Amino acid sequence: MKKLLYITKIGVAALAVVCSSCEKQLDQLPLSNTIVANDGKGTAGSSITDAAKAEAAISACYGVFRNSAATYYVMDYFLVGDGQSDNSYAGADNPSWFEVDEFRMQSTNERASINWGFLYNHISTANSIIANVPKITDAALTATRKSQIVGEAKFMRARAYFDLIRIYGDVPLVVDELPTITPDNLEEIYPQLYPRRTPVSEVYTQIIKDLNEAATTVPANGPNKMTVTPGVVYTLLAKVYATQKPVNWSLVKENCDKVIALGYSLVPSFESLWDGAHENSSEAIFELNFDGWETGGNWGSDMFYGTGWKKFNTPSNDLVKAYDDEGDAVRKASTIHFMDVTGKWNDKYWSNSYARFPFAAKMRNTSGSQNIIMYRLADVLLLKAEALNESGDTEGARALVNQIRQRVSLGPTPATNQSSMRLAIEKERRLELAFEGHRWFDLVRTDRAIPVMKAVKDGAGNNLNYPISENKLLWPVPQSEMDKNSQLTQNTGY
Structure with a gap:
């Protein structure tokens, strides 16, 4: 009862x-x-x-x-x-x-x-x-x-x-x-x-x-990119097959090819993806459309960008260094904006840089009207490159990676074999897709999360010594759910 x-x-x-x-x-x-x-x-x-x-x-x-x-x-x-x-x-x-x-x-x-x-x-x-x-x-x-x-x-x-x-x-x-x-x-x-x-x-x-x-x-199409179409479904299928173990790379490639065949194209300027003036572009596959506060505004932008209060997702020293090491000025400028926050707050990771403090900048319009691109063609092209490389077609992978790099004025990838191409694609996905919600999932699915996170350093070159282990790759089942449902069990390590 x-x-x-x-x-x-x-x-x-x-x-x-x-x-x-x-x-x-x-x-x-x-x-x-x-x-x-x-x-x-x-x-x-x-x-x-x-x-x-x-x-x-x-x-x-x-x-x-x-x-x-x-x-x-x-x-x-x-x-x-x-x-x-x-x-x-x-x-x-x-x-x-x-x-x-x-x-x-x-x-x-x-x-x-x-x-x-x-x-x-x-x-x-x-x-x-x-x-x-x-x-x-x-x-x-x-x-x-x-x-x-x-x-x-x-x-x-x-x-x-x-x-x-x-x-x-x-x-x-x-x-x-x-x-x-x-x-x-x-x-x-x-x-x-x-x-x-x-x-x-x-x-x-x-x-x-x-x-x-x-x-x-x-539907084959919709009034905007916030419609589930075949391209959206095939994109998710490619991601699912790339994550499910053991990975079936032929199915990853097959679904990437289905997306590509639908006619999406890279926009010429990387910056135009984020400037708010080119939303629902030819590159976008699935995009959350926001018109303003009256119809459910995108308040997420205000969580990441602006100097009114200390925001979430502060870009790391490691990411800034990755852009600088690659000479990737174009994507860095669109992805991270530096602003003066002197006297506003303290930060243990950027303690000496308050006059030049970084913010995630792909969602930068805080009026509530900026769209969120959930899936786009560059992601699919790099996923296909990964599938090609893992299937032994390193040259095919190189062509796709270079296509992405060319848009942001970078030269061809120096990767020469499958193992170096694997790391090149990992890096390219990081620099291309930063702050779009992909990096952690990419590291986990490729079994790279633990070695990468154990090597992360602060701005002074000191290792941050993250206590990451196999048990920390998953979140715990919420205790509140376990209290309601005695059939649930907890993940190892929690």
Whole structure:
């Protein structure tokens, strides 16, 4: 009875998961996030019954990127991908991020709990669409549009699960809505409400299944780049195959080639990707569009850029040195801006440089209207170069790396063999994609995180001695989730 009372209490609070963007929905919810409706009947998504409600539901699913899970997608994703890598320090004044940055996380870390919740929120929203849209009989919803909506939701579910397993490892795999919860079926449904962690290999199987089904059904294009199209799906598939062990490099290349064949092209100027005047460009594959505060503004820019207060993701001495060592003035100028913060705050990593303090600058418009490029062609080209090199075609890889370097006025890569090309591609991805949320995941998937992070030095050349180990490559399962679900187990080392 205590179980039933708990579920009933949280049910009313989470009813609007599909057709509105409610914040912090998973603070109290079991992982399935499938809840009894106000009248005691149906599931959270059972209100999706006609064409208009289906469109509202998929709009809400896109809206999660900008509203109910915006803390993850406009801020935390970049701290996860860059802040715990050698690209930046945590910055600002949040103890939870200091723990991430310095590999001191505990299971009670606030960010571990928050981001687990945000990602499952997105999954729940997608699950409701996938479960209910196929049932709609409204003639206004054509079969084609119905398939598109389901395909778009499957992409978003796959993307959220991909981040979950990269951050936490094994996670509960929840893909179904549950029937109405009653005293009679509670014992049957309870294991599904509070599931065990699913092995990463099985989650990958679901991710790939979702993406393969989405690739043939999503819209060919949209009003802007914030539409899940085949190019978006193939990009994620390439990333998934490059991360899944053992890596199937032929499938990485195959999906990169599918993206390239769709006609994306590098913009001539690297700076135009970030200046706000060339958004939804020919290079962008998937881009979160922000118009301003009235429609869910991009407040993430203000978290990384500006001198009003100490910002997050402070560029590291190591990254600045990497640009300087390469003579990469073009990308450095677009990626890092230096400003005078004398008298404003202290910083242990840049203690003697307050007149020239660095800021991550790819999101620099703090009016709330700057878009976020999640996937772009340069990333795909370098991923294809990696696939070619790992398959023995070092010359093919060289051509792609040089294409990227040529845009920023750098000469050909000096790499001469597979091993040196491997490091050249790693470096090129770092300098090209810094502060786009890729670096940490690149280091982990290539088994380079530990040696790279153990070698990081401060501005004076002293080793920072990060206490990184194999156990620290994953975050802990949040203690708050373990307290709610006794079936969960903790990652080794926490």
